[in-house]
Amino acid sequence: MAPDLLTLFAEPSVALLYFMAMLLLSGAAFFMALGQRLRGAQERAAATYTWASLGVLAAWLALMDGALAVLISRQPSAAIMPPLERAVMALAVIFSGYAFWRAESASVLPADHSRKRRITASALLLWALLAILAAAYAYTAYAWYTAFEPQAAFNQSPLGMAWMLGSAALCALWTLLLLLSFRRVPDAPLKLLFCLVLLAGYGYNAYGILSQQIGGNEVGILRLAFLIAMPLLPVAIYRMVVRRLVQLADERAAQAAVSTLTNISTNLLDTTVDRESMTLLKAIGTMIERESPEDLPRQIAIAAASVVKADIAALLVVDDQEYADVLAAFDVVQQRAIAAMALKLDEQPTLQQALSSRLQQCLSADQNLNEMVDLYTRLDIQKIGPVYFQPLTREGDLVGVLVVALPYTQRNLRESERRLLESIAPAAARLLLISREAQRARLEAQRNAAQALLESADSAEQPLSSTASVRAEMQASLELAR
Structure with a gap:
């Protein structure tokens, strides 16, 4: 088959x-x-x-x-x-x-x-x-x-x-x-x-x-x-x-794409670092633009607002446990100085947290509405927006607090802007310390001069040459204060 x-x-x-x-x-x-x-x-x-x-x-x-x-x-x-x-x-x-x-x-x-x-x-x-x-x-x-x-x-x-x-x-x-x-x-x-x-x-x-x-x-x-x-x-x-x-x-x-993105990110980071360095130098230049120690707080506030493109900037000092005094405040949008009232610390817990931690803190409308309303009321601003507190420290000691606010633009600071705000803090703290020491020295000189005048008025028999020496001493004290 x-x-x-x-x-x-x-x-x-x-x-x-x-x-x-x-x-x-x-x-x-x-x-x-x-x-x-x-x-x-x-x-x-x-x-x-x-x-x-x-x-x-x-x-x-x-x-x-x-x-x-x-x-x-x-x-x-x-x-x-x-x-x-x-x-x-x-x-x-x-x-x-x-x-x-x-x-x-x-x-x-x-x-x-x-x-x-x-x-x-x-x-x-x-x-x-x-x-x-x-x-x-x-x-x-x-x-x-x-x-x-x-x-x-x-x-x-x-x-x-x-x-x-x-x-x-x-x-x-x-x-x-x-x-x-x-x-x-x-x-x-x-x-x-x-x-x-x-x-x-x-x-x-x-x-x-x-x-x-x-x-x-x-x-x-x-x-x-x-x-x-x-x-x-x-x-x-x-x-x-x-x-x-x-x-x-x-x-x-994917690895090639990641490598390319890494290179781009590195280049962007280098460019960002260079740009931030130039911005910091510009801000420091703005701070020391005027030689008078009395103008330093205002210049610090203006420089901070310029660096982070904020609407309002203020400089606070805390000399007692209840209030934070406003040394200077400036409205960048309206280009005017602000006559602000002191902040009561009991009504600003976020500010207290920034003071105790020495770290940057933020106020937002959804979490800190009452604090924002109180702050803008004392700054005489009708609108509200994000607020950032940047403590200023010198050798571990608190010197002051830099405040930047954005009530008009209603935006949050970018991460790079928050880093810039932290970066200018050491220079701002140093200049603020110089300004306050100069003011204290001037006040001390004025008190000494006034005391010398009172003593010269009480001594009727003091010779004319003695009066001239007192005046010379007063003039020297004033020059030192300047």
């Missing part, structure tokens, strides 16, 4: 082509996976595919070695090859199914103990299946070889039925595991097709044996099923390689 498609691969000439095709497919899968694995240690999926495809390739090579051993030893082929070929097919199913199930799904598991447990469990399953397969083949090969008779048929023997059912159970196991991990396994439908094709081949082979259509040692149907299913292994590996290359390209593009 001429062979049909289902029994064609049982012919020796076609069987040789089948074995060569299996070697080529498994070899292609191995070298594709190995090439991707050599790209880096992070290629865990490629590593799994590499070992699995190497196992499949080694299995088919073992089958070819068995055939050569039969030719060299001149032993009956039917006494050695049927158990070996069933074992090789089962081994290919184990390695391919494991690679399809775990190679890429393990990489998407969360990096915790559950992932380690799952990987360990899958490895134990693989080793258990390999151990069972090795033991089963050793027993089958020995039992079949010792009891071999020329007319014996492996397909109808209990050993042959056991191998067929066991291999079908392996296909069903991988099908079930792929279905359970369907969402985590890339290309799950393609991998399921591999298992289903082999499962169909084993099922049809069992039907042919039970219906007496297939006898002897024929495995043509199984070879056809493997010839259809095995190309899916290199296809799956190829798709994995493409995914990884695309992912690596995206990662490198």
Whole structure:
């Protein structure tokens, strides 16, 4: 009877082509996976595919070695090859199914103990299946070889039925595991097709044996099923390689973008630092624009408003525990000095916090409305807006508080502007300290001069030269104060 498609691969000439095709497919899968694995240690999926495809390739090579051993030893082929070929097919199913199930799904598991447990469990399953397969083949090969008779048929023997059912159970196991991990396994439908094709081949082979259509040692149907299913292994590996290359390209593009943004940010930071330095120098120049110590508080307020582009700036000093006196206040929008009332500290808890912490604090309408209303009322401003308190310290001692407000523009200071406000604080504190010391020295000189005049008026007999010396002393004190 001429062979049909289902029994064609049982012919020796076609069987040789089948074995060569299996070697080529498994070899292609191995070298594709190995090439991707050599790209880096992070290629865990490629590593799994590499070992699995190497196992499949080694299995088919073992089958070819068995055939050569039969030719060299001149032993009956039917006494050695049927158990070996069933074992090789089962081994290919184990390695391919494991690679399809775990190679890429393990990489998407969360990096915790559950992932380690799952990987360990899958490895134990693989080793258990390999151990069972090795033991089963050793027993089958020995039992079949010792009891071999020329007319014996492996397909109808209990050993042959056991191998067929066991291999079908392996296909069903991988099908079930792929279905359970369907969402985590890339290309799950393609991998399921591999298992289903082999499962169909084993099922049809069992039907042919039970219906007496297939006898002897024929495995043509199984070879056809493997010839259809095995190309899916290199296809799956190829798709994995493409995914990884695309992912690596995206990662490198993202790294390049991050590097570019970092360089831009660094350049912008350098430019910002230079710009802030120039702004600070300009502010210090504004503070010392006038030589008179009495003008320093007003110049400090104007410089602070100019630096951060504020609407209003004021300079406070705290000489007692209840009030903060306003040394100077300036309205930048209306270009006028403000005659402000002292702030009562009990009504300004945020200001008290700034004084105690020596850190910049902010008033906002949604959180500090009452404080803002009180502050703007004492500054004689009808509108309200964000307010910033910047303490001025010198060698750890509080010198004063710089206040900037934005009632007209109704905006918050940017982070760079808040840094600028902090940056001018040391210079402002130093100049404020100089101004107050000069004012105290002037007042002390005036008191000394007045006291000297009173003493000279009480002494009627004082000589004229003594009066002249007193006047000279007063003049020297005034010059020192200036």
